[in-house]
Amino acid sequence: MRIDVYTIFPDIFEMPLREGLLGKAIRKGILDIRVHDVRDYAEGRHRQVDDAPFGGGPGMVMKPEPVFAAVTRSLGYGMDELGELRERVRVVMLTPRGERMNQAKVEEMAALEHIALICGRYEGVDERVIEHLCTDTLSIGDYVLSGGEFAALVVIESVTRLVPGVLGNEESLVCESFSGGLLEYPQYTRPADYLGWKVPEVLVSGDHGAVERWRREAAKAWTMKKRPELGGREGGGGDVL
Ligand code: 6GU
Numbered sequence: 018m019r020i021d022v023y024t025i026f027p028d029i030f031e032m033p034l035r036e037g038l039l040g041k042a043i044r045k046g047i048l049d050i051r052v053h054d055v056r057d058y059a060e061g062r063h064r065q066v067d068d069a070p071f072g073g074g075p076g077m078v079m080k081p082e083p084v085f086a087a088v089t090r091s092l093g094y095g096m097d098e099l100g101e102l103r104e105r106v107r108v109v110m111l112t113p114r115g116e117r118m119n120q121a122k123v124e125e126m127a128a129l130e131h132i133a134l135i136c137g138r139y140e141g142v143d144e145r146v147i148e149h150l151c152t153d154t155l156s157i158g159d160y161v162l163s164g165g166e167f168a169a170l171v172v173i174e175s176v177t178r179l180v181p182g183v184l185g186n187e188e189s190l191v192c193e194s195f196s197g198g199l200l201e202y203p204q205y206t207r208p209a210d211y212l213g214w215k216v217p218e219v220l221v222s223g224d225h226g227a228v229e230r231w232r233r234e235a236a237k238a239w240t241m242k243k244r245p246e247l248g249g250r251e252g253g254g255g256d257v258l
Pocket of ligand 1: 110111112113115137138139155156157158159160161162163164165168169
């Protein structure tokens with residue numbers, strides 16, 4: 018899978034893309050992730066990437082020219098080939114105005130060959146970028162970040178962990194899909210007694226059927242308490258978490 022990231026803060030991506038399973042998958046060649054500095058594509062002596070909003074108001078708006086230039090030139094398309102670009106590449110604007118991300122969207126994106134992620138600044142990006150360059154807008158939740166960079170990392174991690182060969186342990190994916198519509202059950206490890214706080218008896222009983230039933234009930238109870246809108250029952254609405 019190839020992912021191209023467009024940002025005015027490329028350094029933010031260095032460590033997260035170097036460490037852990039993500040870094041390993043990149044070094045193995047399973048993932049090809051390229052981070053582009055939008056400022057490199059800005060014209061003029063000041064390489065200006067933003068400007069005041071037409072109509073007034075606070076903050077600055079990201080100018081269209083450097084973003085169009087960054088995406089088209091880095092991917093080898095002309096400005097007369099935006100249609101082809103958008104057919105071949107999923108071009109996503111990260112913005113709190115975007116469609117809300119969920120596991121279903123993550124799974125859909127994991128099946129794609131090539132994704133481009135544009136990190137907006139929260140005050141906004143010229144709407145013509147969204148209209149004529151992007152295929153999608155995405156928000157990672159109902160709260161505001163100052164820029165799309167950390168949201169892009171959330172997208173990268175959630176999507177790429179579903180790409181075959183990225184997770185060390187592909188079984189944990191099978192387990193996730195078993196949890197069908199519920200939040201995960203609680204986990205415990207040694208010691209069985211920590212400062213007098215004991216692990217639930219059933220988990221050390223060796224009765225696998227009883228463990229299975231306890232986990233399902235614990236997942237339902239937790240889901241009902243923390244996320245009642247998910248249903249808290251089997252086949253309940255919402256995403257597979
Ligand atoms: Cl994708 N960007 C920003 N700036 N804020 C967000 C977001 C994205 N998703 C939630 N909040």
